[in-house]
Amino acid sequence: MDQRKVYINPHNNLLQLEEPIYPLVDVEEPNTFRNLFPYDEIPKIAFNDRIVPHNLPDEIFITDTTFRDGQQSRAPYTTEQIVTLFDYFHRLGGPKGLIRQSEFFLYSKKDRDAVYRCMEKGYEFPEVTSWIRASKKDFELVKDLGMKETGILVSCSDYHIFYKMKMTRKEAMNHYLSVVRECLETGVAARCHLEDITRSDIHGFVIPFCTELMKLSKEYNIPVKIRACDTMGYGVNFSGAVIPRSVQGIIYGLTAHAGVPSKWLEWHGHNDFYKAVTNSTTAWLYGASAVNCSLFGIGERTGNTPLEAMVFEYAQLKGTLDGMDTTVITELAEYFEKEIGYRVPSRTPFVGKNFNVTRAGIHADGLLKNEEIYNIFDTEKFLNRPVLVAVSNTSGLAGIAHWINSFYKLKGEAAVDKSHPVVQKIKNWVDEEYESGRVTVITDDELLDIIQKTENELGIHISK
Numbered sequence: 078m079d080q081r082k083v084y085i086n087p088h089n090n091l092l093q094l095e096e097p098i099y100p101l102v103d104v105e106e107p108n109t110f111r112n113l114f115p116y117d118e119i120p121k122i123a124f125n126d127r128i129v130p131h132n133l134p135d136e137i138f139i140t141d142t143t144f145r146d147g148q149q150s151r152a153p154y155t156t157e158q159i160v161t162l163f164d165y166f167h168r169l170g171g172p173k174g175l176i177r178q179s180e181f182f183l184y185s186k187k188d189r190d191a192v193y194r195c196m197e198k199g200y201e202f203p204e205v206t207s208w209i210r211a212s213k214k215d216f217e218l219v220k221d222l223g224m225k226e227t228g229i230l231v232s233c234s235d236y237h238i239f240y241k242m243k244m245t246r247k248e249a250m251n252h253y254l255s256v257v258r259e260c261l262e263t264g265v266a267a268r269c270h271l272e273d274i275t276r277s278d279i280h281g282f283v284i285p286f287c288t289e290l291m292k293l294s295k296e297y298n299i300p301v302k303i304r305a306c307d308t309m310g311y312g313v314n315f316s317g318a319v320i321p322r323s324v325q326g327i328i329y330g331l332t333a334h335a336g337v338p339s340k341w342l343e344w345h346g347h348n349d350f351y352k353a354v355t356n357s358t359t360a361w362l363y364g365a366s367a368v369n370c371s372l373f374g375i376g377e378r379t380g381n382t383p384l385e386a387m388v389f390e391y392a393q394l395k396g397t398l399d400g401m402d403t404t405v406i407t408e409l410a411e412y413f414e415k416e417i418g419y420r421v422p423s424r425t426p427f428v429g430k431n432f433n434v435t436r437a438g439i440h441a442d443g444l445l446k447n448e449e450i451y452n453i454f455d456t457e458k459f460l461n462r463p464v465l466v467a468v469s470n471t472s473g474l475a476g477i478a479h480w481i482n483s484f485y486k487l488k489g490e491a492a493v494d495k496s497h498p499v500v501q502k503i504k505n506w507v508d509e510e511y512e513s514g515r516v517t518v519i520t521d522d523e524l525l526d527i528i529q530k531t532e533n534e535l536g537i538h539i540s541k
């Protein structure tokens with residue numbers, strides 16, 4: 078018979094059984110969850126219909142890995158670029174520090190220079206934290222640099238424990254606990270990156286391990302944070318899906334069974350199955366305060382959860398931006414294009430060149446009557462990106478006038494309408510293009526070119 082005590086759950090005032098204690102299950106053979114991950118078949122999503130209650134923490138925020146996971150997958154940024162991006166993150170996160178932390182490599186002198194320069198700024202947020210090899214010498218370095226927290230890799234699936242580290246679960250756990258203890262001895266808080274959690278044995282390894290980590294934190298009176306890393310992007314947020322793929326199931330296990338407080342719990346997603354954003358939002362909804370993101374989602378393989386996306390997820394969940402300055406997102410995209418030579422793919426939400434451009438004539442027509450019909454929100458207000466109508470065979474005079482007004486931000490007296498001679502002449506040119514067999518839309522550069530030529534020809538200049 079189940080002898081656990083009964084208590085009132087403060088979340089819902091219902092009687093509940095005391096949480097069971099999960100001991101480490103030290104298996105002889107790795108559990109690779111072949112039923113879910115057959116490798117020569119597409120991974121499977123199975124359901125047991127266990128429903129997890131919502132548990133949105135009072136405080137949720139974003140942490141940043143642009144300079145760690147982000148830099149692992151591209152050419153390194155220069156120190157100057159890192160410092161500039163850090164400034165942007167500070168502004169974007171607003172006075173409440175919703176971009177709470179950013180993590181840095183400490184391997185090379187260049188890495189450390191970037192850290193010094195960012196710390197010198199004296200910002201409260203983002204807090205500069207580190208990512209290091211787990212050794213006593215490196216913990217001392219973190220401390221000497223004046224940092225309070227470091228990330229430590231504690232891979233938790235049997236794929237990693239048995240195949241990469243060639244250990245048993247017990248050996249891996251003891252090894253990790255001794256490394257974390259060493260870190261805490263130095264006085265530095267440990268952020269444990271549980272790599273590959275969505276292929277791990279949640280009850281047999283992750284919960285017993287995190288329970289021990291929480292004991293260590295108590296012993297040293299220093300935070301031990303848990304970062305749940307969906308390294309391969311296998312996480313799913315469907316109600317009733319089984320762990321280890323269920324994001325809410327993992328978060329529930331960590332909070333309810335291992336006793337990890339929400340404020341120390343973070344989700345780190347990858348986008349291999351297009352689920353990075355929605356899984357991160359799910360982690361917030363079910364009890365993780367932090368979601369770890371990289372700017373524009375730049376990270377290993379298909380990338381991480383895009384930081385800018387979570388800014389808008391935050392606003393949608395909380396009903397407020399809480400002081401975040403979203404126009405910085407557009408500045409960041411421009412900086413990447415001009416200074417770093419990276420252009421985000423044009424259809425990328427919020428930042429791509431075409432994210433709020435309407436092309437189809439029938440839609441463009443609606444947009445011209447009222448931009449709310451085909452724009453997700455006031456993109457000019459929040460992103461400094463007025464809605465655009467691309468010029469094509471179906472644009473008509475009004476479409477061309479709208480393009481000119483939006484592109485040059487012309488308002489009131491300065492705006493052109495369909496009777497403007499420049500607009501009419503351009504319309505003739507557009508019609509000729511399509512009559513001679515063109516099938517593509519007219520590009521911005523072509524329009525700029527033809528506007529200039531037409532202005533010179535007619536001797537009329539639009540007030541730009």
Ligand SMILES: CC(C)C(=O)C(=O)O
Nearest residue numbers: 146270272273306308
């Ligand atoms: C290397 C680890 C911590 C990681 O970034 C991941 O699992 O995605």
